[in-house]
Amino acid sequence: MPEKRDYYEVLDLSKDATEADIKKSFRKKAMQYHPDRNPDDPEAANKFKEASEAYEILTDPEKRSAYDRFGFSGVESRFSNVNAGDFSSVMDIFNSIFGDDLSSMFGGRRARRPTGPQKGSDLLMNYGISFEDAIYGATKIIDVPIKKPCLDCKGIGSEKGEPPETCPECKGAGIVMVSQRTAFGVFSTQQACRRCRGNGEIITSPCKICRGTGDSGENERIKLVIPPGVDSGFRLRVRGKGERGRLSGPKGDLYFRLIVDSHSFYKRQGDNIIVELSIPYPIAVLGGDMVVPTPYGPEKVKIPKKTKEGNVLRLSRKGIQRKTQYGMNYGDFLIIVHYAIPSKISETEKELLTQLKDVMPLPKKQEKQFQKLIEDSKKNKVNY
Ligand SMILES: [Zn+2]
Ligand SMILES: [Zn+2]
Structure with missing residues (x-):
């Protein structure tokens, strides 16, 4: 230099x-x-x-x-x-x-393609699973719309699976420069190489079994092991089932993005499970025990006396159980309490409620306020 x-x-x-x-x-x-x-x-x-x-x-x-x-x-x-x-x-x-x-x-950003072997692209598929499968884990055999590689050429598409040759036209770059003479001078633009259609490599003797496609015509069947405790958005990787690589580069990977179905009772928020529980009015006032289902077995829940509408009861570490790199992780189980107004009542209930109605006053604070307001409104009553 x-x-x-x-x-x-x-x-x-x-x-x-x-x-x-x-x-x-x-x-x-x-x-x-x-x-x-x-x-x-x-x-x-x-x-x-x-x-x-x-x-x-x-x-x-x-x-x-x-x-x-x-x-x-x-x-x-x-x-x-x-x-x-x-x-x-x-x-x-x-x-x-x-x-x-x-x-x-x-002509745009100059494409710089490495000339050596290159890993194929990764593929992503959404996969729906039930709430239960997400909680307990599952093993699924899935027919994916990806073709199995041809056995004869191992998916390469060349006879006996010989590695493809580097395209002599573009020397593996996949693009060629084309010069154009115009009134303003000579301009060069890049175009995909026609000989290799931009692949950078060509197959001179194609596989006779698959006619050079590299596909067997059969779909891949993939065994998917879903670990317990996964949530929507969780990705599972299946190595080597993505797109074919370039110049004998390895295949890309296939990812399954899990979409978890909702559940009629259990709602999930991170590792916590949230449920809405309806309790009869007497239990809310007097307190009492109830058995509540959780995905990991029924739990006896103590409802404290004077539980108000909307109060939240927490069962610590009874939520989602999930293995992490630091060990097991336990979410909480949260119960939002509501009073239930029965739509149908028995004769006995009717009798007891009638008795209760007769003895039960208005809430004290409101009663006091009402007395004053009623007196006031009597005084101010206008006679037309
Ligand atoms: Zn080429
Ligand atoms: Zn083949």
Whole structure:
């Protein structure tokens, strides 16, 4: 590599250049030497990198003053370990400086695909389970609409499962540069490679069993083990059942996102279970014991006397039971108490309620208030 040139010289600037000058000049150089306009031109690539580096240093006030005083030894740039031909780092900087506004002039963000093996994409499927399965855990065998790989080629699609060849047209990149001559000059745009349809690899002798599709035609059957205590949104991973990788890269993973059905009695809030309990009025006043179902067995609940409408009773650690990396986790079981007004009553109940009605006064506080208000309204009564 030639000796490093002075940053100001690189951008044709004087020492007192403003930030606007620097940006303007860099834009000009970047357009001139942009790798999309100068494919396979190492000289332009170096110039582009040089300009990017100068820009990075000179637009950083601290780095600029260090550079002014001590020269190159005063600044340590992130370019120092970058090879001239390594565009990915330079392009990252380029995009971070101009965002999409300038890079879009070159046909969008430059696709940088690694040329080596690449893992396939992950897939996500929603899977509904019952409230009970979420509480207790379950094992499910699921027919998923994903094809089993062909046995003959192991899903690769080539004869006897030979690894595909790197596309000679795009050399594995999946994209090619196409130059167009226009009134404004030559413009280069990138297009998906036609030979490999953007895959970067081609199969010259396809598998005879699956005709190159790599699929067996049969759906995958997957065994899903749902751990106890899961909630909606929980994801289960099945390794290697996602999309096929590139260039013999491994397959992606398949995720099942669980959607838990609601329950008619138990409502879930995190690890707590909340229920609404209706109790007869006498139990609310006098207190009493009741047996309440929980997913982990019936629980005897002591209802304290003078329990008010809407009071919440808490059964500690009787909620969701779930294994975590720190051990078992227990939520609480919360009971919201309501008074029940019976819609039908027996003769005995009617008799007792009638007796009660006769002896039971209005609530004391209200009765006092009523006495005063009734007296007042008598006095103020207007006769028309
Ligand atoms: Zn290609
Ligand atoms: Zn096959």
